[in-house]
Each structure stands twice: as structure tokens, then as C-alpha cells.
Amino acid sequence: MKVLMFGWEFPPQSTGGLGTACYGLTKALSSLGAEITLVLPTTEGTSSEFLKLVGANARVREIKTPMRPYMTSQQYSSRHGRSSLYGQTLFEEVSRYAEAAEQIAREESFDVIHCHDWLTYEAGIRAKKVSSKPLVVHVHATELDRTGGLSVNRHVYDIERKGMHAADAVVAVSNYTKGKITSHYGVSPEKVAVVHNAAERQEQGASYRPEQFGIKSHSKIVLFLGRITLQKGPDYFIYAAKRILELEPDTRFVIAGSGDMEEFIINKAAELGIADKVLFTGFLKGDDVKRVYRMADVYVMPSVSEPFGITALEAINSGTPVIISKNSGVSEVISHCLKVDFWDTNQLSNKIIGVLRYRELAEELQANAESEMGKVSWLNSAQKCLDVYSSLLRKV
Amino acid sequence: MVNVCLYFQVHQPYRIRNYTVFDIGNSSNYFNDEKNVSVLKRVAEKCYLPANRLLLELLEKHPEFKASFSFSGVVLEQLETHAPEALQSFKELAATKRVEILDETYHHSLAFIYSKKEFEEQVKLHTEKVRKLFGQKPTVFRNTELIYNNELAAFAERMGYKGILAEGADHILGWRSPNFVYKPKTSNGMRLLLKNYRLSDDIAFRFSERSWPEWPLTADKFARWVNAVNGNGNCVNLFMDYETFGEHQWAETGIFDFLRHMPAEILRHPDNSFATPSEIVKEHEPVAELDVHNLISWADVERDLSAWLGNSMQQAAIRELYRMESEVKASGDKKLLEDWRKLQTSDNFYYMCTKWFSDGDVHKYFNPYDSPYDAFMSFMNIINDIRIRIKKRKK
Structure with a gap:
């Protein structure tokens, strides 16, 4: 099986779950015998042993916005008087990338086209046009998730919709996301296959010491890790922190990540009078991510809308109990965790305190979730993708 | 016959x-x-x-x-x-x-x-x-x-x-x-x-x-x-x-x-x-x-007590509950004694069972909680409230 795959980011040049997921999935696909050619906007700083990387050289020279597939939040931008959510250069890059795709598709030999998220859909559609091979679009997130349903970018939504309808099959990272695809994008449910993400098992490794963050060793640590954007619910995290500190003043809150709500969250912490109890690490990569998971007593993912949420699996793999939003794909995969409505700060605080106070709760959560991870593997996900490919090739 | x-x-x-x-x-x-x-x-x-x-x-x-x-x-x-x-x-x-x-x-x-x-x-x-x-x-x-x-x-x-x-x-x-x-x-x-x-x-x-x-x-x-x-x-x-x-x-x-x-x-x-x-x-x-030395029950295939006492949350919850017995009884507070006894009902521990939680099966029957962990938290929070009631009573 030869796959022409279009992606936007790939580790180590990766800023979020999309890159992590592409890596995990392609590695497992390769091990199952698939030959993958992965097209990226640029291959600079990236290499791979298990697949062929092709650069579309789509990066524009003058980069005004950070080249990230993620958007800023309306809430933040309106607060700061910004009008445009996506920089002009991003759209330019997307269209250059799509143009390059046509040429690449003529040169490469492949059986199926597989593209990841809206940035690559146009590329996939063009590759399909010149090759007449079946197209799979993989939905890791929709515009509705990124915006929490507020101020949806029409242009992005239209690209997503066009890609899903042009595709011969749509892969959704969860049933939760499949629901969005069928109800908000008008795609028939039979065309959508659910392939959950996974996370690689990891060896035990080093942890940060709380002292490195100026935290006393007896303090309990609550971790938020993700982009600091509307979608991830950092505001709910900070409101919960305020409540928790009323009962457990020794607790410390670590926010790992960056994003357009960072300033808002920093100001909010000051306004609530808890600035000295909330620590910002900035954007973390690679082993630093694992270190911060291991340092934490509980990982909290209060996302407004989380198509999957690989970070929850990574936290579990690092031996940390997790509390996740009910609006998440990962909650379909892991049952041994605490689930909350992201807006219910009272319950969120209550559950965080529960994990911090009751040793047996944290231990059971951690042990059972870890054993549940045994059935979560990229190989299963890859096999499901192969099944999708085969079903399309049979139709041809 | x-x-x-x-x-x-x-x-x-x-x-x-x-x-x-x-x-x-x-x-x-x-x-x-x-x-x-x-x-x-x-x-x-x-x-x-x-x-x-x-x-x-x-x-x-x-x-x-x-x-x-x-x-x-x-x-x-x-x-x-x-x-x-x-x-x-x-x-x-x-x-x-x-x-x-x-x-x-x-x-x-x-x-x-x-x-x-x-x-x-x-x-x-x-x-x-x-x-x-x-x-x-x-x-x-x-x-x-x-x-x-x-x-x-x-x-x-x-x-x-x-x-x-x-x-x-x-x-x-x-x-x-x-x-x-x-x-x-x-x-x-x-x-x-x-x-x-x-x-x-x-x-x-x-x-x-x-x-x-x-x-x-x-x-x-x-x-x-x-x-x-x-x-x-x-x-x-x-x-x-x-x-x-x-x-x-x-x-x-x-x-x-x-x-x-x-x-x-x-x-x-x-x-x-x-x-x-x-x-x-x-x-x-x-x-x-x-000769039945070890405790048996009619539950599950194991016919043992693991549905109620199989994990460390269940054991901690029940241990803390019975640890308060003498103080609850000495308090002379009838309502407190009644509450304490209602907490002893085995179902409260059954709801904390994690054995087949991921499969979602019979243990779900009339279970009011999202998860065994939520059941445990509510229970332990109540234990802490009872402790406060005992203390108040002593004063």
C-alpha cells in the first residue's frame, strides 16, 4: 500500500497534537507495511527513518504570524482589538502548498491520498484531480472546536466542508468529532470512520523538581498543558485555581504552553490575587513535556471542545492521574479518569481537590488508567486506517 | 423428595x-x-x-x-x-x-x-x-x-x-x-x-x-x-x-x-x-x-468480597468509617448515628468498584455516579463532615 500523505507539521517541528498524531500514525502505518510519502510545507529541521519526506517549499519568506495551524481566540482578539484571526500569510502558504501538491502528485506513485486537517485539504483535492486516486481526509479538529463555535472563520469552514465532501472517506479522531462532521458539515455518517489517536508507551524518566519552579516540595501541583487558547479552557482552570486555593492554600498551579490568551490569564491570576500560586513555563517540547507531567500530582484538561486530546494519554503514560472535559474524544478511550463539564468550575475544583487529598483516589486512577492504556496503541489506529484504504480501493 | x-x-x-x-x-x-x-x-x-x-x-x-x-x-x-x-x-x-x-x-x-x-x-x-x-x-x-x-x-x-x-x-x-x-x-x-x-x-x-x-x-x-x-x-x-x-x-x-x-x-x-x-x-x-475459612459471597464469578473491598479506595473508605464507631456512639447524637449507619450500606462500596468499570456492566445498575472515583470522593467528603460533627458535639 502506497500512501501520499499531506501533513502540516511533524516532530520535532511540531506545536501541538496534530504533529504528534501524524508521527504516531505514520510510524505505525509504516510498521504495518505501508509506504508513505509525507508532504510538508517544508522539511527543514525534520527527518524520518520510516517514511519519505517531501517538502512543498510552501513557506513564505515574510512570516508575520507564527506558522501554526491553530487560531487565536475571538475572545482574546476582541479584547485586544485585533480583527483578523488568521494572518494573511497562512492562507498564502496554504494555497502555495496546494499548488505544489499537484506537481508532487504527478511525480509520485501511490494508491491512496491521505491528508490531515484543513490546511492540507486543498492539496489533497488537487492531488486527487491529477491522479484519480481515492482521497481520505483526516479530521483532527474542526473550526468549530478551535473557536468553541463562536466567530467561526467562514473561509476555513468552507475549506473544511469542501475537503470532507470531496473526500472518498473521512477519518474522525473520535465519535465526538464524527458528530460534528455529520451535524455541522452535512457529511453522511457512513462515509466517516472513527480512528482514535493513541500515545506511545514511554520509559520511566526524569521529572522536574518542584524547587526548579520555586515550589516547595510539600506543595501539590496541578498542571494545565496545552495551547493557552479559548478552545483549551485555561480560563476555567484559573477560576478553579482560585476556588481550590480557598481550601488548599498550599496548592500550586503550573500552566505549560503558550497562546493568545496567555496575557489574559496572567492578568486574571493577578486580578484574582493568586498570581504567586500560578506558574507559567511557556511552550514545552519533547522531554520537558514528560518532566512536567511527572512533576504534577494531577493533569487537568478543561477543554471547551477537544476533538481528541492526546495530552491526557501522555499524562497517563507519565503516571499522572487525569481530569478531562466531557467534551473530548479521549473520554471515549479512557474510562479510568475523572470527567467534568468544562464550565462547571465548582465540580472541577471539587475533583481536583479530591485527587490531591485522597491518596487512594490518585493511586487507583493512575494504576487503572495505565493498565487501560494497554489497549490503546497506534498500531490499532493504523490498522483501522489501512481498512479504510482497502475499502476504497475495492470500490475502484 | x-x-x-x-x-x-x-x-x-x-x-x-x-x-x-x-x-x-x-x-x-x-x-x-x-x-x-x-x-x-x-x-x-x-x-x-x-x-x-x-x-x-x-x-x-x-x-x-x-x-x-x-x-x-x-x-x-x-x-x-x-x-x-x-x-x-x-x-x-x-x-x-x-x-x-x-x-x-x-x-x-x-x-x-x-x-x-x-x-x-x-x-x-x-x-x-x-x-x-x-x-x-x-x-x-x-x-x-x-x-x-x-x-x-x-x-x-x-x-x-x-x-x-x-x-x-x-x-x-x-x-x-x-x-x-x-x-x-x-x-x-x-x-x-x-x-x-x-x-x-x-x-x-x-x-x-x-x-x-x-x-x-x-x-x-x-x-x-x-x-x-x-x-x-x-x-x-x-x-x-x-x-x-x-x-x-x-x-x-x-x-x-x-x-x-x-x-x-x-x-x-x-x-x-x-x-x-x-x-x-x-x-x-x-x-x-x-469448612469455610475465607469469606465468600454470592457476587460475580469470584464469589468473594472484591466487589466491595477489592481496591484501595474501598478499603480506605470502610476503614475510616468504622474507625469512627466509638466516637459516633459516644456522641449521643441520634441523627449522627443514623447517618453513620446509612453510610455502612454495602452498595456505597460497590459503587466504588473498579473491576469492570471500563466494560460498563451489571455494576452500573442504579449506580448514581459517573465513576467509582466520584463515588469514593463523595463518600470521603462525607466522612470528613462527620468528623467535624463529632468534634462539634464534643465541645
Whole structure:
């Protein structure tokens, strides 16, 4: 099986779950015998042993916005008087990338086209046009998730919709996301296959010491890790922190990540009078991510809308109990965790305190979730993708 | 001669509400009244009332028909308040003299394992409740979830009971049959009645299971299985939750029709009859002594206590609860004692079971929590509130 795959980011040049997921999935696909050619906007700083990387050289020279597939939040931008959510250069890059795709598709030999998220859909559609091979679009997130349903970018939504309808099959990272695809994008449910993400098992490794963050060793640590954007619910995290500190003043809150709500969250912490109890690490990569998971007593993912949420699996793999939003794909995969409505700060605080106070709760959560991870593997996900490919090739 | 012994367990707990850390010290209202009342009314409607009506008919129609029940004290309280008509129909059954009531712990608790003193007090409360409501003095004891061992048999014998029920678990019986009366190793006068779990579970669990080769189960087929015991057994003990009829097995499955025809089909064989536990204890000599050192129960395939005490949350919760016993009792606060006892109900620990949580199965039945972890948190928060109440009382 030869796959022409279009992606936007790939580790180590990766800023979020999309890159992590592409890596995990392609590695497992390769091990199952698939030959993958992965097209990226640029291959600079990236290499791979298990697949062929092709650069579309789509990066524009003058980069005004950070080249990230993620958007800023309306809430933040309106607060700061910004009008445009996506920089002009991003759209330019997307269209250059799509143009390059046509040429690449003529040169490469492949059986199926597989593209990841809206940035690559146009590329996939063009590759399909010149090759007449079946197209799979993989939905890791929709515009509705990124915006929490507020101020949806029409242009992005239209690209997503066009890609899903042009595709011969749509892969959704969860049933939760499949629901969005069928109800908000008008795609028939039979065309959508659910392939959950996974996370690689990891060896035990080093942890940060709380002292490195100026935290006393007896303090309990609550971790938020993700982009600091509307979608991830950092505001709910900070409101919960305020409540928790009323009962457990020794607790410390670590926010790992960056994003357009960072300033808002920093100001909010000051306004609530808890600035000295909330620590910002900035954007973390690679082993630093694992270190911060291991340092934490509980990982909290209060996302407004989380198509999957690989970070929850990574936290579990690092031996940390997790509390996740009910609006998440990962909650379909892991049952041994605490689930909350992201807006219910009272319950969120209550559950965080529960994990911090009751040793047996944290231990059971951690042990059972870890054993549940045994059935979560990229190989299963890859096999499901192969099944999708085969079903399309049979139709041809 | 085979005595068929029907025994039904009737119990509904006081489920705990979602009690948060912010409630500690601020609210001593622990129970989910709304849920408890709605479950009770639903079960009364779907099971207790129609099943009682049917049993009364059967008692009238077949003079040889008999049955037995045990009720937790907490379900009786709830029936008195929220489903008096169902309680009335249970009283009518008891009044026929062919329906025997057994004793258990008032709060459907695991007290025997943690406090013999509390256990004895709860059994006495129960005896008193049964006397008051049904005018009977039980001589046969059944412990919560058929939890049993030698020590319990000896304890119950000292309390004056003549017989005791237990699970006919393979690992205690070995090659032996549950269809005889046994004698517990540690007691002389006590008689042990063992549940025939195959035949019991054919009704309680498999009745509506379409993938079961024996589906559909009819009364005459079931009677043939009972008849097969003739010649190699004295009694067939069919022990099950009463909620089997109409709740675990919905009316649509035909469970009531099965029950309606079962007595006649069984009585068709001249050597079959029905008997209550105390009659079996009187009529049959024990065939052997059974040595049950470790605690067994009627739960799950393991037939052990892991559904209630299998994980560290369950163990911590129950340990903390019983640790407060003397202080709660010394406080002289009746409401506090009552709350503390309601927390002992085994269901509270069952809801914390993580064994099959990811598969989502029988443990979900009427479980008011999102997860075992949520159940544990509410429970521990309440324990902390009780501690505050004890402290306040001391001042």
C-alpha cells in the first residue's frame, strides 16, 4: 500500500497534537507495511527513518504570524482589538502548498491520498484531480472546536466542508468529532470512520523538581498543558485555581504552553490575587513535556471542545492521574479518569481537590488508567486506517 | 423428595448525593433523596407490586406453594414512607404463614467484617423491625450479599439462629452438591443452606439472554431440571434478588409468566414440594460438615468480597468509617448515628468498584455516579463532615 500523505507539521517541528498524531500514525502505518510519502510545507529541521519526506517549499519568506495551524481566540482578539484571526500569510502558504501538491502528485506513485486537517485539504483535492486516486481526509479538529463555535472563520469552514465532501472517506479522531462532521458539515455518517489517536508507551524518566519552579516540595501541583487558547479552557482552570486555593492554600498551579490568551490569564491570576500560586513555563517540547507531567500530582484538561486530546494519554503514560472535559474524544478511550463539564468550575475544583487529598483516589486512577492504556496503541489506529484504504480501493 | 426453597432478597440503599469538598462543614444532608425516592417508586411499580400480586395468587391456588424473603431495614423504612401500598402487599404475603421472613443486618452492611458489636446491634434492630411489621421472629439468618464463613455461622448460632444461607460456590463445595443441608465446621446446632447458583442464575441472570442455548426458558423446562435433582439431593435452593422479576428482567421478557407457571410445573412431579428455609433446617439432617475459612459471597464469578473491598479506595473508605464507631456512639447524637449507619450500606462500596468499570456492566445498575472515583470522593467528603460533627458535639 502506497500512501501520499499531506501533513502540516511533524516532530520535532511540531506545536501541538496534530504533529504528534501524524508521527504516531505514520510510524505505525509504516510498521504495518505501508509506504508513505509525507508532504510538508517544508522539511527543514525534520527527518524520518520510516517514511519519505517531501517538502512543498510552501513557506513564505515574510512570516508575520507564527506558522501554526491553530487560531487565536475571538475572545482574546476582541479584547485586544485585533480583527483578523488568521494572518494573511497562512492562507498564502496554504494555497502555495496546494499548488505544489499537484506537481508532487504527478511525480509520485501511490494508491491512496491521505491528508490531515484543513490546511492540507486543498492539496489533497488537487492531488486527487491529477491522479484519480481515492482521497481520505483526516479530521483532527474542526473550526468549530478551535473557536468553541463562536466567530467561526467562514473561509476555513468552507475549506473544511469542501475537503470532507470531496473526500472518498473521512477519518474522525473520535465519535465526538464524527458528530460534528455529520451535524455541522452535512457529511453522511457512513462515509466517516472513527480512528482514535493513541500515545506511545514511554520509559520511566526524569521529572522536574518542584524547587526548579520555586515550589516547595510539600506543595501539590496541578498542571494545565496545552495551547493557552479559548478552545483549551485555561480560563476555567484559573477560576478553579482560585476556588481550590480557598481550601488548599498550599496548592500550586503550573500552566505549560503558550497562546493568545496567555496575557489574559496572567492578568486574571493577578486580578484574582493568586498570581504567586500560578506558574507559567511557556511552550514545552519533547522531554520537558514528560518532566512536567511527572512533576504534577494531577493533569487537568478543561477543554471547551477537544476533538481528541492526546495530552491526557501522555499524562497517563507519565503516571499522572487525569481530569478531562466531557467534551473530548479521549473520554471515549479512557474510562479510568475523572470527567467534568468544562464550565462547571465548582465540580472541577471539587475533583481536583479530591485527587490531591485522597491518596487512594490518585493511586487507583493512575494504576487503572495505565493498565487501560494497554489497549490503546497506534498500531490499532493504523490498522483501522489501512481498512479504510482497502475499502476504497475495492470500490475502484 | 426435593424441597424447592425460594428465597428473595429485597433491598434498596440510601444512595449518597454528589457531596463536594465545599459541602464539608456546611451541609449534613448526605443522601440523594430525589433519586432514592424515584428508584424506590419505580421498583415498587415494576417489581414489588406486580410480583407480590402474583405470589398471592399462587399461594391461593397452590396450598403447597411457599416462599421466603429478607428485607434490609433501610428498604423497609423507604417502603413505609414512599411506597406503603407495596409494604402492605408484603405484609399480606407474610400473613399467609407460608411466606417466611429471614433476618439480616438492618443497614445491609459489611459490619460483621469490621465490628461484631455493630453487627449484633444491627441484627437486633432488624429483628425488631420484622417483628413490628410482619409479626414474625426469624430463625434463619442471611448476611449481606450472602457473605459467609465459619466464624459467622458460629456467631449467628450464639445469637440463636438455627439456619444460615450461603452461596453454593464451587470452590467451597468441590465435588459436593449444594442440594443438601450441611453443618458449618464451627457449630453444632447450626444448619447451612447453599444456593444452587446454576438454577438460580438461570432465572436471575440468563432468563432473557438470547445467546444462551437454553433460551427461551419455560416453566416446564425449568421443572425438568429441578426433577433431575430427585434421587441425588434434598433441596433446591433458589436464591435471588426480588428485583429479578420486572426490574432486572423486564415484564416484556415473560419473567412473570414464567413465575406464574413455575409452581404448577414443579408440583407436577409427585416427589417435589416447596419449603421455607426453617422447614428445610428442621426436616433434613446435614450430610456433611463444611469448612469455610475465607469469606465468600454470592457476587460475580469470584464469589468473594472484591466487589466491595477489592481496591484501595474501598478499603480506605470502610476503614475510616468504622474507625469512627466509638466516637459516633459516644456522641449521643441520634441523627449522627443514623447517618453513620446509612453510610455502612454495602452498595456505597460497590459503587466504588473498579473491576469492570471500563466494560460498563451489571455494576452500573442504579449506580448514581459517573465513576467509582466520584463515588469514593463523595463518600470521603462525607466522612470528613462527620468528623467535624463529632468534634462539634464534643465541645
